[in-house]
Amino acid sequence: MNEKNNLCDIVIFGGHGDLAMRKLMPSLYHLAKEGYLNRQSRIVTVTRRSMSKEQHISLIKEKLIRHVGSEIFDESEFVDFAALLECVEMDMTKHEDYSRLYEVLRVKPRYERIYYLSTSPDLYGKICKELAAWRLIDDASRVVLEKPIGRDLESSRSINDEVAAVFDESAIYRIDHYLGKDTVQNILALRFSNAIFMPLWSSGSIDHVQITLAETVGVEGRWSYYDRYGAMRDMVQNHLLQLLCLIAMEPPCSLDGNSVRDEKLKVLRSLRPIGPDEIMQKTVRGQYTEGNINTVPVPGYLQEERGDFESTTETFVALRVDIDNWRWSNVPFYLRTGKRMRSNESVIVIQFKKVPHYIFPKNGGSIDDNKLVIRLQPKESIKLKIMNKVPGLGTRMRLRPVELELNIPENSPRTPYAYERLLLDVIRSNPTLFMRRDEVEAAWVWVDKILEAWDTQNIKPKPYPAGTDGPTASIALIERDGRSWYEE
Numbered sequence: 324m325n326e327k328n329n330l331c332d333i334v335i336f337g338g339h340g341d342l343a344m345r346k347l348m349p350s351l352y353h354l355a356k357e358g359y360l361n362r363q364s365r366i367v368t369v370t371r372r373s374m375s376k377e378q379h380i381s382l383i384k385e386k387l388i389r390h391v392g393s394e395i396f397d398e399s400e401f402v403d404f405a406a407l408l409e410c411v412e413m414d415m416t417k418h419e420d421y422s423r424l425y426e427v428l429r430v431k432p433r434y435e436r437i438y439y440l441s442t443s444p445d446l447y448g449k450i451c452k453e454l455a456a457w458r459l460i461d462d463a464s465r466v467v468l469e470k471p472i473g474r475d476l477e478s479s480r481s482i483n484d485e486v487a488a489v490f491d492e493s494a495i496y497r498i499d500h501y502l503g504k505d506t507v508q509n510i511l512a513l514r515f516s517n518a519i520f521m522p523l524w525s526s527g528s529i530d531h532v533q534i535t536l537a538e539t540v541g542v543e544g545r546w547s548y549y550d551r552y553g554a555m556r557d558m559v560q561n562h563l564l565q566l567l568c569l570i571a572m573e574p575p576c577s578l579d580g581n582s583v584r585d586e587k588l589k590v591l592r593s594l595r596p597i598g599p600d601e602i603m604q605k606t607v608r609g610q611y612t613e614g615n616i617n618t619v620p621v622p623g624y625l626q627e628e629r630g631d632f633e634s635t636t637e638t639f640v641a642l643r644v645d646i647d648n649w650r651w652s653n654v655p656f657y658l659r660t661g662k663r664m665r666s667n668e669s670v671i672v673i674q675f676k677k678v679p680h681y682i683f684p685k686n687g688g689s690i691d692d693n694k695l696v697i698r699l700q701p702k703e704s705i706k707l708k709i710m711n712k713v714p715g716l717g718t719r720m721r722l723r724p725v726e727l728e729l730n731i732p733e734n735s736p737r738t739p740y741a742y743e744r745l746l747l748d749v750i751r752s753n754p755t756l757f758m759r760r761d762e763v764e765a766a767w768v769w770v771d772k773i774l775e776a777w778d779t780q781n782i783k784p785k786p787y788p789a790g791t792d793g794p795t796a797s798i799a800l801i802e803r804d805g806r807s808w809y810e811e
């Protein structure tokens with residue numbers, strides 16, 4: 324593939340950080356390798372670290388080998404990639420240091436500038452202000468913001484205001500990397516290009532929906548960030564609610580950025596608030612204690628950083644969410660996410676209703692209601708579970724559940740990383756898969772209400788041993804409604 328993409332300077336603030344090394348550089352490497360980056364474009368890493376260009380290139384090489392895998396890393400391709408790399412040593416909080424960035428960018432005045440802010444959100448306003456002060460922004464410039472934007476509606480508004488003082492909303496790309504995952508985009512394809520799902524996709528046929536994003540990892544050296552945010556702000560406010568929106572939204576009139584986002588916004592505004600009266604029945608907070616992941620002992624959350632300390636940050640959340648609109652009346656959405664869980668599993672289950680009258684012998688085999696299972700991790704797949712006859716001549720007809728698999732064929736091209744898709748969309752100025760300001764704020768309005776109720780009702784996280792499915796209260800949350808979490 325060779326695409327004549329625009330000449331860009333992609334400037335990564337926080338360019339030696341974990342996200343940049345684990346996700347952004349590998350994605351840019353693949354884009355360059357597959358011809359999606361203009362060979363004259365530049366990738367400018369902004370870092371506090373003092374290092375020569377050679378040292379920077381060799382650090383990027385070492386990290387790429389680790390993160391793209393030595394079997395995929397290609398020495399000769401890297402020579403071309405290295406030619407795109409620049410490094411600027413500066414302190415992002417110091418006005419005068421921006422002169423160094425200015426010197427690098429000024430030599431390519433016609434390049435489109437993409438500023439990727441992979442820093443703490445507290446710095447977004449400052450960085451944007453300095454870029455404007457140094458006249459480094461023009462009509463073609465874009466800024467990419469990592470989530471979470473703020474810790475609540477108020478802080479999110481103030482960060483968004485600071486960025487909006489400099490960039491037009493159309494130039495702001497708020498990333499939620501889940502929207503870049505291929506299977507997540509496949510939800511749109513599945514729902515809106517297959518007429519068979521159209522009459523089924525509502526309370527008439529669907530009993531409930533489950534979304535689970537479970538991870539076996541702990542906080543992985545990100546403790547100081549994580550402890551200020553917790554699972555509600557780190558995962559629910561963005562990834563889980565975005566997935567819920569894609570499942571629940573009305574068909575957009577086109578795939579353009581605003582049509583899709585308008586529909587997602589309507590869903591966010593239809594979420595029934597969970598206040599103090601329902602907080603105990605509809606939410607569960609958890610925090611992992613020591614345990615075993617795949618038989619390897621791991622410490623509890625409170626011992627992760629530097630020995631025992633106090634914290635009431637949740638590492639697990641389970642919720643029952645109701646959507647107050649015609650399509651989803653009485654169809655609960657059960658969401659759960661956690662760190663240090665039994666398995667790495669991201670799965671969406673659309674559970675269909677039972678047939679109104681069952682005519683087959685019940686003792687002939689297990690009866691399973693139809694399910695559409697969309698798996699994002701560990702291996703992407705989409706399966707439709709249906710009942711089928713067991714072959715045979717017995718007097719009683721026996722049925723068994725079978726799966727119709729809509730899997731990616733084994734010989735298809737490599738599935739791109741989520742960040743690869745999203746970075747390319749920024750380069751192409753396509754905002755469809757990015758969050759608009761009103762979406763982010765609508766999500767905060769709903770999440771803040773729960774955070775506030777946890778606070779006023781003094782609801783502390785319930786402990787769960789690492790390597791399990793979270794606190795038992797999360798099982799009770801769904802079982803109270805006569806349902807259970809999906810297990811394969």
Ligand code: BG6
Nearest residue numbers: 500536538540557558562669700
């Ligand atoms: C990030 C969160 O947004 O998503 C992390 O900050 C989390 O805490 C990660 O581990 C999960 O992403 P993925 O793509 O590995 O499921």
